[in-house]
Amino acid sequence: MYAKCGSLLDAEDLFDEMLERSVFTYNAMFGAYVTNGDPSKAIELYAYMRLSGVPADAHTCSCVLKACSGVGDIYCGREIHGYAVKCGLVCNDIVVNSLVSVYARCNDLNAAELLFNRSGSGDVVLWNLMISAYAANGMGKEALRVFREMQNAAVTPTTYTFVAALQACNELLSGVQIHAFVLKSGLSFDRYVANALVVMYSKCSRINEAARIFIDIGDRDNVSWNSMLAAYVQNGLYDKSLDLFREIIRAGQQPDQVSIISVLSACGRSGNLLNGMEIHAFALKNEMELDLQVGNTIVDMYAKCSKTCFMDSAFRRIPLKDYISWTTVIAGYVQNYCHTKALQSFRDALVEGIDIDKMMIESLLLACRTLICISIVKEIHGYITRRELSDIILQNTVVDVYGECGEVDYARNFFKLIEVKNVVSWTTMVACYVHNGLADEALELSYHMVNAGIELDSIAILSILSAAANLSALRKGKEIHAFVVRRSLHLGDSIASSLVDMYASCGTVEKSYKVFNSMKDKDLVLWTSMINAYGMHGQGVKAIELFRKMESENLLPDHITFLALLFACSHSSLVDDGKTIFNAMQFQYDMEPWPEHYACLVDLLGRANCLEEAFELVKSMKTEPTSAVWCALLGACRTHRNMEIGEIAARNLLEIDPENPGNYVLISNMYAAAERWEDVEQLRMRMKIKKLKKDPGCSWIEVKNKVHTFITRDRSHPESDEIYEKLSQITEKLESGGGYKPETSYVLHNVEEREKVKMLHGHSERLALAYGLLTTPHRTPIRVTKNLRVCGDCHTFTKLLSKFYEREIVVRDANRFHHFRDGVCSCGDFW
Known part of the structure; x- marks a missing residue:
């Protein structure tokens, strides 16, 4: 009693x-x-x-x-x-x-x-227990097997039998079959069964069927209303969930915590801040805000609506926070780019003695990824290792963050420790190599990936295509393209755009256009990729024609499209067209130019020797000019020997970006061209004091599916003796038959003429060209990529080589592509 x-x-x-x-x-x-x-x-x-x-x-x-x-x-x-x-x-x-x-x-x-x-x-209770047990543990197939055995045993099902069996349904067919059995059993109007049917149809994305059953429920309880609310939210019908919530109140039913959680989730997912605040006020009025799950959902709703101040306030009002509360607020800060606050919240959670879960760690890693906070990444790495957390999503995230932070060795070592790698693990490591400029390693890993039997997905394909593009590895790029065609994979816009970029980066812009033209529905990224491809190859007129065609199809350009257009104009000396496009961007399309757009236009004007106009453009910028803008102006001043404007650009450049060795080299080259050797020496001393090193000239060539790399005056290649001998033969032939004379003015060092000739002779692209002539059949094209701008002497050398050795030569340097054929270059000696 x-x-x-x-x-x-x-x-x-x-x-x-x-x-x-x-x-x-x-x-x-x-x-x-x-x-x-x-x-x-x-x-x-x-x-x-x-x-x-x-x-x-x-x-x-x-x-x-x-x-x-x-x-x-x-x-x-x-x-x-x-x-x-x-x-x-x-x-x-x-x-x-x-x-x-x-x-x-x-x-x-x-x-x-x-x-x-x-x-x-034959006790029905025991059958119900067994079906429920499997359903509760996510073993739907086993639950339905027991349900069928129960039917075969002629045991009459009850309300709870159908509820348990419907909970186990993850496929529509099984659910419909059980629904038919419910109708046959005469239990279709049972409230508990009807509620379970609503949930089942919702899980199977049949929201109309769920709504019809809900309407037929005569005596709805809170579970009925909440099941339908959750159905709308799970299927993305957020407005309908809000309408239903209002209907609950009009029907005189009191919404409970589950109702509030569902409708708050709807507001968060749809970014509906006003309704979210209204529901928050309702929860506060009905003394539900202090409920832990409701409080956590309020925090999440404000995070998704990008109101971190409200999120923080709601978080502080939760009296007894659990690990979900802390995980939600940390994730909220990360989602809204408040990465420092996310790290501080994590420290607060540690002080409170909160257990760290996998979701919290993942959010922290994403914060560290943006902040490049490698010390905390290493701490998390140690924590994962100590706790033996083998969650593959977490492990892949660690690899990704190390890669983004430039810690390739740590990423590689952690990747090797993952016992059971999935396609995301491999793809993340490939992307890590690509991000850090290690395209060779990326391609090598892609071979291991295929040999390990990993099925390439679209993300893996994009990463490998990016690596092939960076190395100008045409054969590898073609293999990936063939793989996509062979497997009948959907050539979506992202893969098509990457193929366009890869073929363009490998010097075959015609193939880029074939891929572009094969796509029926082209998005803006694909159009922009093709415009950029033409620009890379000095085909500015074609780039502009393609842009006009894009406009005629009523596709609006974005900032990246205009950047590609201005780049194309810059590398084709289309000064008037460049100015027109720059003005159209501002006045026709109402877009504020980025510093990168100014840099392109400055470069275009500078190449055309319109230095005063270029300088005035820089001074007219609404924002402070970036290092890219000053670099463009400085490069033009060096070419046209304008020391007055050049020194202004140099001072500003070193003030903005004093730690970039390339800036010192560019200024040094300007002084060297003017034979101001004392200034050159001063700059070199400043670099030495700052411990800055110039990137050495590096060129590479793909032969028989392998990429061979050469550094200026390098003898590390196993066939270096043969390469230098071949290079001497080439030079001799061009001097005697083509009238080649080394242009030593391109050697920006204060040394004797004989030494200058030797320095030109050892340039990396010449070593790559010599190796190409040694190893490829007569009259086949040679493709070379260089990390720096091709000097004028090497440009002349390559033009003559293409004529006397009857080879088409494609050279991709830091600025553009050069197509050499019969002694003529596609750039028209303008680069």
Whole structure:
């Protein structure tokens, strides 16, 4: 009586006063503890009862097993199972049902099914328990198997049978079949079954069917309303979920915490701040805000609506925060680019003694990725290793963050430690190499990836194409293109754009256009990629024609499109067209130019020797000129020997970007061209003091699917003797037959003429060209890529080589592509 009235203390006092206790007395107390939510005390009392020598009966076992289920105590459950076997109670249906319930609750489904099979019972409760056990553990197929066996055993299903079976349905066909069985059984108007049908159809994205069933529910309870609310939210119908929430209130139904959580999620996902604040106010008015799950959802809603100040306020109002609260607020800061605040919140969580979960670690890593905070990444790496966290998503994120932070060795070592790599693991490592300029390593890893039997996905293909483009590895790029065609993979806009870029970067702009032209529905990125491809190859007129065609198809350009256009004009000396496009961007399309657009136009004007106009353009910029703008102006001043403007550009450049060695080299070259050797030496001393080093000239060539790299005056190649001998033969032939004379003015060092000739002779692109002539058949094209701008002497040398050796030569330097054929270059000697 006391227990039923909720007075557990009175029940305990009365029980303690009893001098003699029978099994019935103990059973009453077990029931009191279980009913009043204190299962641990029931288990303690059971142990005392056994020590007291009072024998347990079937009701005892059933009560205590319920307590074991409540706390997940499988050890006590097994002990009672042993006792039941010993005392012959294992044949009792109630005991068997309770044992199956314990094993299911403790995730020992093998033991549960073993008991179930041995019982041979036609008890519908036992069948329901078994179906529910599998459904609750995400084993839908097994649950439906038991449901079918139940049908074959001619056991009549109940409401709870259908509810459990519908929970197990992840496929529409199974759900429809069970729905048909429900109709046949006459339980279609049962509220619990109807609620389960709403959830099932929602999971299968059949929202109209879910809504029809919901409408037919006569006596809706909170579960009915919440099931339909969740259905709308899960299927992205956020406005309908808000309408339904208002309908709940109009119907006189009081929304509960589950209702609030669903509708707040809808507001967050749709970025509906005003309605989100309205629901927050409703929760506050109805004293639901302090509920932990509601509080966490409010924090998440404000994070998704990009209101971090409101998010922080809501977070602070949660009285007892759990790890989900901290994970949500940290993720919210990261989503809104408040990375420093995310790290500070993490430190606060550690002070509070909060357990770190995988989601929190992932958010932290994303913050470190942006902040380049490598010390914390290493700490997290150590934490993951110590805790033996083998979550593949987390491991892949660590590799990605190390790569983004430039720590390639750490990324590689961590990648090797991943025992079971998936396609994302391999793709992340390939992308890491590409991001850090290690295209050779990226391509090498892609071979291992294929050999390991990993099926390339679109992300992997994009990364490998990027590596092939960086190295101008045409053969590898063609292999990937063939793979896409062979596997009948969808040539989406992103892959098509990457193929256009890859073929252009490998010197075959015609193939770029074929890929571009093969696409029926072209997006802006694809158009821009093709415009950029023409620009890279000095085909500015074609780039502008393509842009006009894009305009005629009513596709609006963006900043990147205009950048590609201005780049194309710059490398084709289309000064008037460049100015027109720059003005159209501002006045026709109402776009504010980026510093990069100014840099392109300055470069265009500078190449055309319009230095005063270029300088005025720089001075007219609304924002401070960037280093790229001053570099463009400085490069033009060096070419046209305008020291006055050049020195202004140099001062500004070193003030903005004093740690970039390329800037010192560019200024040094300007002084060297004017034979101001003392200034050159001063700059070199400044570089030495700052410990800055110039990037050496480097060229590479792909021969027989392998990329060979050459550095200026390098002899590390295994065939270097043959290469230098061939280069001497080429030089001799060009001097005697073509009138080639080294233009030593391009050597920007204060050394003797003989030494200058030697320095020109050892330029990296010449070594690559010599190797190409040695190793490729006569009259086949030679493709070379260089990391720096080709000097004027090498340009002349390559023109003559193409004529006297009857080769088409494609050279990609830091500025553009040069197509040499019959002694003429596509750039028209303008680069």
